[in-house]
């Protein structure tokens with residue numbers, strides 16, 4: 467029998483491969499409902515935990531994820547916050563890193579675990595990776611110190627054997643079970659025979675400060691990747707898009723870009739119009755250091771700010787989050803230099 471003080475976890479099923487079955491007629495993967503998911507993981511009943519569930523109806527492929535659904539997830543967590551020790555979100559892998567990043571900003575003063583997981587193979591398939599991902603995520607979401615504090619009070623992604631900080635994570639593989647990496651921050655835990663927590667890497671929370679949920683986003687943003695041969699008319703059209711408020715500029719190496727005068731002029735004009743431009747490297751590992759090469763210095767002069775070692779997913783969602791709060795471009799630039807939820811390693815320009 468489950469005692470009332472036993473760990474409690476809310477499972478939120480949004481969709482994704484983990485809960486899909488093959489349509490015999492078309493061969494395509496389609497979502498099925500949560501009861502079927504539970505039938506396929508009878509191990510869930512062996513947990514001595516209180517596990518409740520909430521299901522998105524209909525479940526979605528995560529390619530259809532959007533800020534309104536992030537707000538829905540935050541509402542579900544807010545509504546159930548006092549009643550559960552932790553939350554596990556079953557989510558498609560394709561946009562999981564965006565959702566994890568967005569939630570890390572939206573759940574201010576989080577003191578409970580929010581663990582996103584999914585799978586590469588549907589849970590009904592014999593070789594599925596979904597069962598282990600789900601079971602270990604539940605265990606992590608329920609892990610507490612003897613005084614009742616959560617071991618991992620963060621938004622994380624658990625996949626294959628790694629627990630990663632959500633806003634540091636990127637999907638890197640569409641084939642292997644080991645689909646996610648956090649290139650610039652080490653794992654918070656590794657799951658083998660035991661779940662080995664790296665306590666000093668995990669964010670410290672203060673459960674006495676109430677969790678403060680946020681719901682607003684402004685999606686007038688774009689990711690602009692530079693490449694040899696990029697054309698002036700195209701960059702000009704992107705930067706002059708009506709309503710555009712922020713750009714994630716994906717540059718080379720340690721944050722370098724072409725020195726062509728038209729390129730620097732277009733960026734400068736855009737920042738002067740109040741568009742916030744954040745420099746992120748196309749290299750997944752390492753830090754933007756614009757003062758290192760002349761090609762980066764031009765960007766600094768044009769008003770471009772550093773994204774340090776952030777992921778694209780985290781910079782994009784943070785910009786949408788800050789813009790949603792109606793901050794001025796200068797306030798947004800200041801906030802982009804300050805980690806809100808451990809999303810980048812602070813370094814000098």
Ligand code: ASP
Pocket residue numbers: 481482483484526527528529557558559560561584585586
């Ligand atoms: N297309 C699926 C999704 O992201 C892939 C997955 O779940 O792994 O929803």
